Amino acid sequence: MDKATVYFTREITPESLVKIYEALGVELKGKVAVKISTGEPGGHNYLHPELIKNLVQKLDGTIVECNTAYTGRRNTTEEHWKAIEEHGFKTIAPVDLMDEDGDMPIPVLHGFHLEQNFVGSHLARYDSMLMLSHFKGHAMAGLGGALKNMSIGVASSHGKLMIHTAGKGGANIFAGDQDAFLESMADADESVMLYLGAKNIVYINVANRLSVDCDCDSHPAEPEMADLGIFASTDPVAVDQACVDAVVNAADEGKAALIERMESRNGYHTIEAAAQHGLGTREYVIVEI
Numbered sequence: 001m002d003k004a005t006v007y008f009t010r011e012i013t014p015e016s017l018v019k020i021y022e023a024l025g026v027e028l029k030g031k032v033a034v035k036i037s038t039g040e041p042g043g044h045n046y047l048h049p050e051l052i053k054n055l056v057q058k059l060d061g062t063i064v065e066c067n068t069a070y071t072g073r074r075n076t077t078e079e080h081w082k083a084i085e086e087h088g089f090k091t092i093a094p095v096d097l098m099d100e101d102g103d104m105p106i107p108v109l110h111g112f113h114l115e116q117n118f119v120g121s122h123l124a125r126y127d128s129m130l131m132l133s134h135f136k137g138h139a140m141a142g143l144g145g146a147l148k149n150m151s152i153g154v155a156s157s158h159g160k161l162m163i164h165t166a167g168k169g170g171a172n173i174f175a176g177d178q179d180a181f182l183e184s185m186a187d188a189d190e191s192v193m194l195y196l197g198a199k200n201i202v203y204i205n206v207a208n209r210l211s212v213d214c215d216c217d218s219h220p221a222e223p224e225m226a227d228l229g230i231f232a233s234t235d236p237v238a239v240d241q242a243c244v245d246a247v248v249n250a251a252d253e254g255k256a257a258l259i260e261r262m263e264s265r266n267g268y269h270t271i272e273a274a275a276q277h278g279l280g281t282r283e284y285v286i287v288e289i
Helices: 014-023 049-058 077-086 121-125 146-151 157-164 178-196 236-249 255-264 268-276
Strands: 004-009 032-035 062-065 095-097 103-107 116-120 128-134 136-138 142-144 201-207 229-233 284-288
Touching (some): 004 236, 014 201, 077 095, 103 157, 103 178, 116 121, 116 157, 121 178, 136 255, 142 146, 142 236, 142 268, 146 236, 157 178, 178 201, 178 268, 229 236, 236 255, 236 268, 236 284
Parallel strands (some): 004 284, 032 128, 062 095
Antiparallel strands (some): 004 229, 103 116, 136 142
């Protein structure tokens, strides 16, 4: 597989977000979903409406999310809608909770563990998707970027449980084998790319507010390293690998905590597993804009 192109800008502004999307040279067609994390109330590291507004509106996009599978303010449709409103997303674009009316199974063809992935049933409304992710650490996955946003993020509440438990289900979402969970995220990624078509998804990672904790955490740790910039690609494996490499290679002593979080959870394994599925390549060239 040839090296992927990953576009990069150090500027993190509404204008640079539009510019880096335009650099991809891809026109997302039909009804466009913009997949973000709406952010657990109490946390403040999620991608804020004022940052993403220009790009979402340029795409005439609908912001999409699914309910969570852990106790919090976004694990029911009623409470999640309140959080979406509190965080200001309804003021910039239409918003769709894709599993508000339930979920649907989509096939995993070459799964390590999953034969199907349960996604919000409203995914059927969309023709293309911008995977707009906040790159950061994560208490369970080690790191969160495009691959996590496309797997756990697009999965329904039930689908999240199945990914976390590698298809076994059960009452405890966090009781599964760690590597099996990471591999199941790659399985779910494959299913979404098959369903929408790989050419109908593009990926932008905003590497700011680089906490060791996810936007699903209502009390995330404060970042210890400086913002890096925005990364974009048509390849989800390459864009996540580029973000990891940027953290590891940063001339910033504050990176130690985030590296420890990624390595202690074997977070790189999701990228490895997605590459094994042929979803992209870990080899890339950076084009700075």
